[in-house]
Amino acid sequence: MRVGVVIFPGSNCEYDAASAMSELGATTEFVWHTATDLSHLDGVILPGGFAHGDYLRPGALARFSPVMGALADFAKKGGAVLGICNGFQVLTEAGLLPGALVKNRGLTFLSMPTTLVVSSTRSVLTRAATVGQELVIPINHFSGAYTCDDETYAALVENDQIVLRYRDNPNGSRDDIAGISNVAGNVVGLMPHPERAMSTLLGSADGRVLLEGFASALADGAAFVR
């Protein structure tokens, strides 16, 4: 199983993500944002950071990086895609996930552990977890409040696309949403950082069950079918 971690100019969590996936047995490689072929990979991670300086809006310029065209094809074919924090923002800007992430309620940059509740297990990220399971995973963002119109929200609920919720909403996200998937479940985005919750020595190992799920999705041949 081979996972690519995309590096945009300004990404800064790529080593954490690669290290976590390597620890879980995946072969990891870095993919520069100008790459146009992802066909040799089983999964792709868009890491946290500030792609293209987050100028204009987080993810707005990253969406036009050459790799994003290849990523759209990869996702359409059922490849496993995970966007963490800034990666989630990039996925929404690119239209690979619905909705948008706006400034936190309270206008403060939030860097702290949060308790998440698993809401759905039919995604490549949450498949190894159980519904209702609580996970302590840190957040580190300024624009992390998930928002969408009523129609989109109804579709998210209808299709079981809300995969993780905050137990105590820290940022004003609609319906406490911390992470969502696409309809097929192979593309997932979340604001919290599971790759920073890999060891109790560093505060929490609760990210493991999520990334283990992602790694197992890669091993199963990437394509995730409900």
Next chain:
Amino acid sequence: MNYPIIVDVTLREGIADPEGATIERALPALGFTGVAHVRTGKTFRFGVEAGSESAALETARSLAERLLSNPVIERAVARLEA
């Protein structure tokens, strides 16, 4: 001809604007009363080389919708600079 364009990007109705709300809450302390519905946004200025005013606006609207704004949360209005 080069047409000077202004694009205003504002948050859609119903999208929370914590920045606008914070500004609004600060106003009474400064003695400004009767000010409500504060919404923040962004303004972009640029020149567009085009054959006509409508062609320049067409280009401006297209790039405003594709790049300068996120239609999920924002509304973009392009106009000719007076």
